Amino acid sequence: MKVGVPKEIKTHEYRVGLTPGAVREYVAAGHTVVIETDAGVGIGAADQDYRKAGAAIVGSAHEVFVSSEMIVKIKEPQPSEWALLRENQILFTYLHLAPDPEQAKGLMKSGCTAVAYETVSDARGGLPLLAPMSEVAGRLAIEAAGAALKRYAGGRGLLIGGVPGVQPARIAVVGGGVVGTHAARMAAGLGAEITILDRSIPRLRKLDELFEGRVRTRFSTIEAVEEEVFAADVVIGAVLVPGASAPKIVTRSMLSSMRKGSVIVDVAIDQGGCFETSRPTTHADPTYEVDGVIHYCVANMPGAVPLTSSHALNNATLPFGLALANRGLAAALEDPHLRAGLNVYRGRLTYRAVAESLGLPFAPIEQAAA
Numbered sequence: 001m002k003v004g005v006p007k008e009i010k011t012h013e014y015r016v017g018l019t020p021g022a023v024r025e026y027v028a029a030g031h032t033v034v035i036e037t038d039a040g041v042g043i044g045a046a047d048q049d050y051r052k053a054g055a056a057i058v059g060s061a062h063e064v065f066v067s068s069e070m071i072v073k074i075k076e077p078q079p080s081e082w083a084l085l086r087e088n089q090i091l092f093t094y095l096h097l098a099p100d101p102e103q104a105k106g107l108m109k110s111g112c113t114a115v116a117y118e119t120v121s122d123a124r125g126g127l128p129l130l131a132p133m134s135e136v137a138g139r140l141a142i143e144a145a146g147a148a149l150k151r152y153a154g155g156r157g158l159l160i161g162g163v164p165g166v167q168p169a170r171i172a173v174v175g176g177g178v179v180g181t182h183a184a185r186m187a188a189g190l191g192a193e194i195t196i197l198d199r200s201i202p203r204l205r206k207l208d209e210l211f212e213g214r215v216r217t218r219f220s221t222i223e224a225v226e227e228e229v230f231a232a233d234v235v236i237g238a239v240l241v242p243g244a245s246a247p248k249i250v251t252r253s254m255l256s257s258m259r260k261g262s263v264i265v266d267v268a269i270d271q272g273g274c275f276e277t278s279r280p281t282t283h284a285d286p287t288y289e290v291d292g293v294i295h296y297c298v299a300n301m302p303g304a305v306p307l308t309s310s311h312a313l314n315n316a317t318l319p320f321g322l323a324l325a326n327r328g329l330a331a332a333l334e335d336p337h338l339r340a341g342l343n344v345y346r347g348r349l350t351y352r353a354v355a356e357s358l359g360l361p362f363a364p365i366e367q368a369a370a
């Protein structure tokens with residue numbers, strides 16, 4: 001198959017869809033790979049490194065899209081990219097369609113088939129192509145919170161870990177999955193006082209075992225969230241209902257109970273955010289303030305550490321991308337885990353939670369592929 005990788009164009013997005021190492025794997029499997037010039041500069045991979053790995057370099061995104069049967073990216077396609085997609089083309093990338101009706105309509109209009117990294121599943125009920133970036137974003141969330149807590153940044157002027165004799169920051173993590181666990185690990189390492197809230201009791205049990213008493217766990221009710229948000233210096237939003245818009249768990253009235261200069265980091269912003277007051281921001285201008293509370297809501301946090309993130313993501317995407325390149329749409333239809341990634345099939349929305357969140361027609365895959 002002809003596989004193409006354009007340079008990412010979202011603001012401050014420095015990751016790349018295929019690393020030179022991944023290109024070697026595709027080429028070794030008999031595929032042709034086309035890379036847009038400078039696509040790898042953010043990870044220190046020059047065009048020459050891609051040529052050595054067996055790729056051809058072209059001068060524009062247009063040439064990549066025209067010459068490829070499958071496009072491998074990182075971030076959801078931007079408007080100029082929807083316009084280049086076409087029928088019978090496979091798009092393999094993050095999509096986060098639920099909060100993004102314009103993109104959904106753009107993809108449907110193109111007639112392409114789009115496999116979303118964030119809903120591809122595995123045999124253990126996990127999301128293997130979301131997990132590596134959730135690990136990165138969870139860890140970065142505590143760095144972002146630490147930066148925003150600084151006085152000159154508008155924060156309370158609090159050091160996350162405190163010092164001997166002075167209390168540390170109190171951090172509430174709403175959602176104890178991959179993001180929440182990795183945020184808690186970083187926060188625990190710094191010495192913060194941490195509570196993780198989740199709706200899944202098995203998950204809370206697992207966290208209790210993992211942290212051996214170092215973090216408190218709480219079942220996530222309205223009352224529990226209200227109490228924890230009130231007491232917190234930092235709240236991390238890390239819930240997910242796969243494919244769907246994030247539930248709004250922290251309301252504006254809960255927020256107004258927080259101390260001035262407290263910080264929220266809404267990692268779930270790529271699914272619309274779990275705070276009522278969240279709106280997406282970029283690495284260029286990552287924070288804003290509502291009711292005296294600093295909001296950090298960057299939708300592509302891992303893009304700030306592209307070297308770590310591109311390699312971690314390529315490790316996970318490689319077997320699935322190769323399956324698509326080897327067998328085309330048959331791979332997506334026959335492997336239940338890749339099939340779970342099918343958000344758009346030949347222009348129709350085939351992921352129920354996405355269609356329901358958008359209020360657009362849902363076509364079961366059996367029907368769309370018939």
Ligand SMILES: NC(=O)C1=CN([C@@H]2O[C@H](COP(=O)(O)OP(=O)(O)OC[C@H]3O[C@@H](n4cnc5c(N)ncnc54)[C@H](O)[C@@H]3O)[C@@H](O)[C@H]2O)C=CC1
Nearest residue numbers: 133134137175177178179198199220239240268299300301
């Ligand atoms: N902003 C960014 O750059 C990035 C954002 N993300 C996003 O972070 C979010 C979390 O991802 P993961 O941790 O991988 O998901 P996950 O599926 O591992 O964890 C989500 C957790 O939320 C819990 N949950 C669901 N509904 C809840 C509720 N009402 N109250 C409390 N807990 C609830 C689930 O039980 C689960 O434990 C996703 O939206 C993901 O797309 C991930 C990576 C980067």
Ligand SMILES: CC(=O)C(=O)O
Nearest residue numbers: 094133270299300302
């Ligand atoms: C998960 C996601 O949206 C990202 O890594 O940018």
Ligand SMILES: [Mg+2]
Nearest residue numbers: 076096270299
């Ligand atoms: Mg987005």
